[in-house]
Amino acid sequence: MAAKAVCTALVISIATCVELGRRFPLDPVGHRAMPASMKRQILLLQTAIIVALTGFGCASMHQSTESSTAAPSATAENKPAAAPETKPAPAAPAQPDTASPSPIHLKLVKADSEETAGEDGKAANAVDGDPATFWHTQWEDSQPPHEIILDLTPPAAIKGFTYLPRQDESDHGTIKDYQFFVSNDGGSFGDPVAKGTFENTKDKKTVTFKAVSCRYIKLKALSEANDGPWTSAAEIGVVPAE
Numbered sequence: 001m002a003a004k005a006v007c008t009a010l011v012i013s014i015a016t017c018v019e020l021g022r023r024f025p026l027d028p029v030g031h032r033a034m035p036a037s038m039k040r041q042i043l044l045l046q047t048a049i050i051v052a053l054t055g056f057g058c059a060s061m062h063q064s065t066e067s068s069t070a071a072p073s074a075t076a077e078n079k080p081a082a083a084p085e086t087k088p089a090p091a092a093p094a095q096p097d098t099a100s101p102s103p104i105h106l107k108l109v110k111a112d113s114e115e116t117a118g119e120d121g122k123a124a125n126a127v128d129g130d131p132a133t134f135w136h137t138q139w140e141d142s143q144p145p146h147e148i149i150l151d152l153t154p155p156a157a158i159k160g161f162t163y164l165p166r167q168d169e170s171d172h173g174t175i176k177d178y179q180f181f182v183s184n185d186g187g188s189f190g191d192p193v194a195k196g197t198f199e200n201t202k203d204k205k206t207v208t209f210k211a212v213s214c215r216y217i218k219l220k221a222l223s224e225a226n227d228g229p230w231t232s233a234a235e236i237g238v239v240p241a242e
C-alpha cells in the first residue's frame with residue numbers, strides 16, 4: 001500500500017513539473033514567472049511527497065525488523081525439536097551384565113553301563129538338555145549299583161543336584177536309593193555329600209547339601225524303583241551355590 005502511494009505521488013509530481021514547465025517557461029535570468037499562490041501549492045505538494053517518502057521508509061524498516069526478529073524465533077522453535085532426537089543417545093549405553101552367574105555345562109566322563117543296541121540309551125543322553133532322551137544301562141548282564149560321572153565346565157561351587165526320571169510311559173531304571181559324590185580330580189570321590197531315596201514319580205527331583213567346590217560329580221544308583229537291575233536318567237543337573 002505504501003509503495004503504491006509513493007509511486008502515485010511521484011507520478012503526480014513529475015506530471016505537475018512537466019505541466020508547469022510548459023505553462024511557465026524560464027525567463028532569461030532563470031526564474032519562472034508564476035503567481036505566488038501557485039508557488040505555495042507547489043511547496044505543499046513537495047512537502048506531501050517528502051512526508052510520503054518518509055512514511056514509506058519507516059514502514060519498510062519496520063517490516064524488515066519484524067522479518068529479522070521472526071527468523072530467530074523460528075530457529076528457536078527448531079532447536080527444542082532437534083534436542084529430543086539427540087537426547088535418547090546417552091541412554092543407550094547399558095551396564096555389563098555381571099550379576100547373572102555364568103552357566104555350568106555338564107559333560108559325560110563315563111558310566112559303568114549303557115544300552116546302545118536295543119535302544120538309544122547312551123549315557124550322554126543324561127546331559128543333552130533334552131528331557132525326551134535318557135541314559136539307560138544295559139538291558140542284560142548288568143547289575144546294580146550303577147554310576148555316572150560328569151565333568152563341570154567351569155569347575156564351580158554347587159549346593160545340590162537334580163534328577164529327572166525318564167519321561168516316557170515306562171519307569172524301568174528309575175532310581176530309588178542313591179548316593180551323590182563330588183571330586184576335583186575325577187578319581188577320588190570320598191564319602192557321599194548326599195544320599196537318600198527318590199519317590200517313584202516322573203517329577204524332577206532336587207537334592208541340596210552344604211555348598212562345595214568341585215570339578216566332577218558322580219551319581220550312584222543303589223536300587224531301582226521296582227527293584228529291577230537297571231538305571232535310567234533323562235537329565236542330571238547341578239544347583240549352583242549362591
Ligand SMILES: [Ca+2]
Pocket residue numbers: 125126127128129130131132133134233234235
Ligand atoms: Ca536327555
